[in-house]
Amino acid sequence: MPAPPVERLIQQLARLPGLGPRSARRAALHLIQRPEAALSPLLRALAEVEASVRVCGVCGNIDARDPCEICRDPERDATSICVVEQVGDLWAFERAGAYRGRYHVLGGVLSVLDGVTPEDLSIDALIRRACEPGVREVVIATNATLDGQTTAHYLADRLKPAGVAVTRLAHGMPVGGELDYLDDGTLATALRLRRPVE
Ligand SMILES: [Zn+2]
Numbered sequence: 001m002p003a004p005p006v007e008r009l010i011q012q013l014a015r016l017p018g019l020g021p022r023s024a025r026r027a028a029l030h031l032i033q034r035p036e037a038a039l040s041p042l043l044r045a046l047a048e049v050e051a052s053v054r055v056c057g058v059c060g061n062i063d064a065r066d067p068c069e070i071c072r073d074p075e076r077d078a079t080s081i082c083v084v085e086q087v088g089d090l091w092a093f094e095r096a097g098a099y100r101g102r103y104h105v106l107g108g109v110l111s112v113l114d115g116v117t118p119e120d121l122s123i124d125a126l127i128r129r130a131c132e133p134g135v136r137e138v139v140i141a142t143n144a145t146l147d148g149q150t151t152a153h154y155l156a157d158r159l160k161p162a163g164v165a166v167t168r169l170a171h172g173m174p175v176g177g178e179l180d181y182l183d184d185g186t187l188a189t190a191l192r193l194r195r196p197v198e
Pocket residue numbers: 056057058059060061067068069070071
């Protein structure tokens with residue numbers, strides 16, 4: 001049996017997403033056996049995040065400043081707001097480097113099963129932002145799951161009075177994808193949303 005402090009560390013690590021008890025034990029051993037190379041840098045990183053990282057009061061991004069760098073950046077297109085479920089989705093867009101507008105992080109999706117209602121998400125704040133002068137488009141980039149779709153329809157409805165263009169990410173063939181490997185839903189949607197060859 002590990003000593004109580006080690007056991008507590010394993011328990012905390014096992015609560016992290018993606019880490020089960022087995023990987024938590026391995027991670028704990030790795031940290032303990034490498035105090036200089038692994039444990040101390042991790043402690044410093046955790047302390048720094050705790051001390052400096054906050055949620056952006058405008059868009060829900062996490063950053064060392066509030067409003068976040070993206071909201072403050074005058075180079076970014078303030079006429080367009082891209083709605084994502086989680087900060088991780090915002091990071092995915094930033095990695096792709098294909099979007100130059102602003103974001104809005106909902107904090108989840110509507111879900112009957114999980115009891116998530118509009119009040120649990122940052123929806124009122126989104127509507128307020130969409131009504132601000134200068135905003136022309138809201139891109140809904142929720143996931144292509146059932147709850148993601150339901151949320152997109154709900155948002156489109158709520159956004160109507162704002163008088164902005166409401167768009168939705170396209171579904172279809174992934175770049176580099178092969179027909180034979182696509183699931184039925186993706187293939188059917190790609191066919192339904194086909195476009196003229198440019
Ligand atoms: Zn922000």
